[in-house]
Amino acid sequence: MKLKALIFDLDGTFAETERDGHRVAFNRAFGEARVGWHWDVALYGQLLAVTGGKERIRYYLEHYQQDFCPPVALDEFIAKLHQAKTRYYIELLKEQGIPLRPGVLRLLHAAREQGLRLAIATTTTPENVTALVSTGIGRHALDWFDCIAAGDIVKAKKPAPDIYDYCLEQLQLEAGQCLAFEDSANGVRAAVDAGIRVVVTVNDYTRDEDFAGAELVLNHLGEPGQPCQVLSGKLDGFECVKVDLLRRLSGEDEE
Ligand code: XBP
Numbered sequence: 001m002k003l004k005a006l007i008f009d010l011d012g013t014f015a016e017t018e019r020d021g022h023r024v025a026f027n028r029a030f031g032e033a034r035v036g037w038h039w040d041v042a043l044y045g046q047l048l049a050v051t052g053g054k055e056r057i058r059y060y061l062e063h064y065q066q067d068f069c070p071p072v073a074l075d076e077f078i079a080k081l082h083q084a085k086t087r088y089y090i091e092l093l094k095e096q097g098i099p100l101r102p103g104v105l106r107l108l109h110a111a112r113e114q115g116l117r118l119a120i121a122t123t124t125t126p127e128n129v130t131a132l133v134s135t136g137i138g139r140h141a142l143d144w145f146d147c148i149a150a151g152d153i154v155k156a157k158k159p160a161p162d163i164y165d166y167c168l169e170q171l172q173l174e175a176g177q178c179l180a181f182e183d184s185a186n187g188v189r190a191a192v193d194a195g196i197r198v199v200v201t202v203n204d205y206t207r208d209e210d211f212a213g214a215e216l217v218l219n220h221l222g223e224p225g226q227p228c229q230v231l232s233g234k235l236d237g238f239e240c241v242k243v244d245l246l247r248r249l250s251g252e253d254e255e
């Protein structure tokens with residue numbers, strides 16, 4: 001089957017948004033709400049097992065703050081706290097930005113030049129996608145993506161395959177015509193369970209996770225002069241991830 005589209009996860013894959021972006025924004029929202037909680041770098045690493053900010057707060061309350069009594073109904077409390085977190089996250093992106101990871105912009109340009117379609121499949125809130133793409137590349141780049149699947153648009157977040165299933169439906173493509181890019185085991189599971197082959201670029205939070213089912217696991221996508229390192233799989237002599245390599249990984253030449 002011919003490769004037609006690349007589907008990118010955002011957090012951790014496009015940019016290292018978790019530690020210095022989302023985590024900081026959660027803590028600012030906690031400060032504003034005067035709840036006295038603080039998610040340090042190590043604790044946040046554990047909480048990342050739960051995808052989605054609202055889901056992560058709920059999990060934290062259930063496991064670390066059992067005695068907490070919300071001033072209003074719990075769902076409403078979490079929703080408000082999360083709205084504040086989104087506001088702080090977007091503010092942070094606008095004020096200081098978070099750079100794209102090596103090779104991301106290069107690969108987006110190359111894919112477009114070679115006629116591949118682009119999409120985003122993420123658990124994060126839609127406004128965060130707009131903010132990261134606008135500040136990291138430019139507002140015009142939002143038009144590069146034929147589908148931006150984000151947040152609560154599906155009921156079950158990653159590791160459920162729903163966000164990828166939704167994306168395939170929107171693109172009107174089959175799983176075998178697409179390749180996904182992820183940074184976490186939860187993301188890999190979601191893509192693999194949707195039948196999509198995956199390339200992983202690890203980060204400090206996800207390096208030791210189990211990426212069973214991924215085609216290739218790398219430290220990053222690489223740039224000319226900044227080759228990527230292979231953690232598992234084969235780069236076939238490429239120094240960085242190029243469209244020709246992706247065509248091979250997608251099994252374009254297979255009978
Ligand atoms: C990313 C997430 C997100 C962000 C927070 O997972 O889990 O929840 O941490 O975003 P993935 P929101 O990269 O696998 O999509 O607070 O907007 O939910």
Ligand code: MG
Binds near residue numbers: 183
């Ligand atoms: Mg991710």
